[in-house]
Amino acid sequence: MGPLKGYRIVEIAGIGPGPFACMMLADMGADVIRLERPTGARGVDAVPANVLNRGRRSVGIDLKHPDAIELALRLVEGADALIEGFRPGVAERLGIGPDACLARNPRLVYGRMTGWGQDGPYASMAGHDINYIALAGALAHFGRPGQPPVPPINMVGDFGGGGMLMAFGVVCALLEAKSSGEGQVVDAAMVDGSATLMAMVHGIHAMGLWDVERGRNIIDGGAHFYDAYETADGQYVSIGSIEPQFYAELLRLTGLESEDLPAQMDRVQWPALKERVAARFKEKTRAEWCELMEGTDVCFAPVLTLEEAPQHPHNVARQTFVEVAGVTQPAPAPRFSRTPGEISRPPSAPAADTDEALADWGLSESDIAKLRSAGAVA
Numbered sequence: 001m002g003p004l005k006g007y008r009i010v011e012i013a014g015i016g017p018g019p020f021a022c023m024m025l026a027d028m029g030a031d032v033i034r035l036e037r038p039t040g041a042r043g044v045d046a047v048p049a050n051v052l053n054r055g056r057r058s059v060g061i062d063l064k065h066p067d068a069i070e071l072a073l074r075l076v077e078g079a080d081a082l083i084e085g086f087r088p089g090v091a092e093r094l095g096i097g098p099d100a101c102l103a104r105n106p107r108l109v110y111g112r113m114t115g116w117g118q119d120g121p122y123a124s125m126a127g128h129d130i131n132y133i134a135l136a137g138a139l140a141h142f143g144r145p146g147q148p149p150v151p152p153i154n155m156v157g158d159f160g161g162g163g164m165l166m167a168f169g170v171v172c173a174l175l176e177a178k179s180s181g182e183g184q185v186v187d188a189a190m191v192d193g194s195a196t197l198m199a200m201v202h203g204i205h206a207m208g209l210w211d212v213e214r215g216r217n218i219i220d221g222g223a224h225f226y227d228a229y230e231t232a233d234g235q236y237v238s239i240g241s242i243e244p245q246f247y248a249e250l251l252r253l254t255g256l257e258s259e260d261l262p263a264q265m266d267r268v269q270w271p272a273l274k275e276r277v278a279a280r281f282k283e284k285t286r287a288e289w290c291e292l293m294e295g296t297d298v299c300f301a302p303v304l305t306l307e308e309a310p311q312h313p314h315n316v317a318r319q320t321f322v323e324v325a326g327v328t329q330p331a332p333a334p335r336f337s338r339t340p341g342e343i344s345r346p347p348s349a350p351a352a353d354t355d356e357a358l359a360d361w362g363l364s365e366s367d368i369a370k371l372r373s374a375g376a377v378a
Contacts, residue, residue: 002029002332002341007080007174008361010035010072011056012063012096014085016129016154017190018113019052020163022083025170026055027332027341033361035061035072038351038378048325053347059358060351060378067376069095075361076101080177081109081170088118098185108183109173113166115157117189129157129190136161136194141201145215145222161193216267218242224273225250225264228303235286236303237293239277249298254280351378 004025011022013036026032034053038060047053061068073096076082082101084091091097091112098110115132116122122135130151133139138157143150166188173186204210216222225241241250247264251257254277261276262269281289286302293300304312310321310328322331325346332341354377358368371377 001339002027003336003339004171005029005339007031008078009033009170010075010079010082012072012082012084012086012091013037013058014113016052016085016158017162017166017188018083018085020159021111021113021166021170021188022056023052023054024163024167024332027343029339029341031360032056033075033357034058034348035063035075036350037062047349048327048346050347051327051329054324054329055344056348057345057353057357058348058350059354062376062378063094063096065374065376066095067371067374071358071363071371071376072096073100073104074363076108077104078361079105079108080174081111083111083113083166083170085113088114088123102183106183107177107181109170109177109186110183111166111170111173111186111188113162113188115162115190117192118187122191129154129162132157132161132190133194136191136198138194138198140212141198141214141220143214145213147215149214156197157190157194161195161197162188162190165190165193165196222267222270224270224277227274229278229281231284231286231289232282233285233287237281237286237289238301238303240299242299246297246299249296253292253296253298256280354378 007025007030009022009025009030009032011018011032011034013019013034022032022034032055034056036058061071063069063072076096082096084096086094092099098112101108101110112118114123115127116125116135130139133151133156134149136157139149139151141149142152166186169186169188173184177183201210205212211217211222214220218226219242221227223242225239225247228236228238230236239250241247244264248257251261256276259276262273284292289300290302302312309315315321319331321328322343323329324343327346332343335341354372355368358377359365368377
């Protein structure tokens with residue numbers, strides 16, 4: 001059903017951003033075949049919980065076996081794209097690097113997912129999300145003043161700056177290949193993507209409106225009108241009342257409009273104003289603030305946990321979350337009016353779909369039997 005129906009993608013299994021990109025592409029209708037080691041599964045019972053692997057069939061393959069490499073190249077011949085997440089040079093050593101794959105299929109889009117990129121002084125180093133967003137200039141701006149930076153879990157580097165960047169890059173290259181008839185390599189580095197996510201902040205800083213010390217700015221928790229506040233029951237609510245009319249609504253609904261307050265944008269007064277606002281929010285429970293502020297223009301929302309979010313009426317109304325094989329998870333996004341995405345199947349155990357997937361991609365029963373006999377697939 002999705003807008004990518006008809007596209008075929010080979011995924012060389014990895015962790016984090018690569019599977020996230022392939023999940024997004026599969027959600028949008030692409031036929032993604034996942035090549036992975038047949039061993040190391042956490043057990044069939046755990047498979048449905050591995051949400052990042054949803055929507056794809058799994059082929060058990062030993063990429064150290066020459067017949068497996070030939071199989072991968074054969075699959076590439078019928079694919080529109082391939083996505084791998086090795087360190088630079090590893091795919092080339094295995095025999096499935098860009099040159100080898102593009103020789104088999106000149107129209108192929110070859111996606112390379114790394115942290116540091118394919119070149120540069122850090123290219124061969126190990127790393128994780130926290131390192132990539134640190135080097136990109138993003139991590140320094142998460143957290144409170146006078147305290148260490150706070151990692152925003154791994155949403156910025158792995159998924160926003162990594163997997164989503166890869167999915168975007170692959171789709172861009174697929175569109176270009178339709179007109180040129182030529183494939184190309186997509187170098188999706190998490191450090192690059194994380195830097196791109198900071199574009200607006202760079203612009204604000206260039207205007208002289210951004211303090212490089214974290215927790216001193218309007219949208220990083222420095223302002224009293226843009227922050228999360230604890231409520232009487234130990235829960236939290238979020239406030240984003242930046243514009244004057246929204247700020248006036250905040251003061252009205254918190255009962256602060258009658259008090260003699262400094263100007264909204266008097267940054268020197270922000271810490272003191274934050275204390276006053278915080279004290280006011282502690283006077284009611286989260287539910288009471290929701291009853292008071294939902295439906296207004298305060299720019300308000302309760303701070304929900306991942307267990308609470310699927311139950312909120314707004315998310316229920318929009319079906320933002322769905323249940324697949326007993327596991328609650330985010331629904332495919334974005335939404336399309338005519339060709340909606342869908343979760344075609346729950347995650348597969350490693351090697352669970354070898355025969356079915358290879359047959360659909362053009363291999364005969366005898367071909368598959370030979371590969372299994374040789375130990376190339378499982």
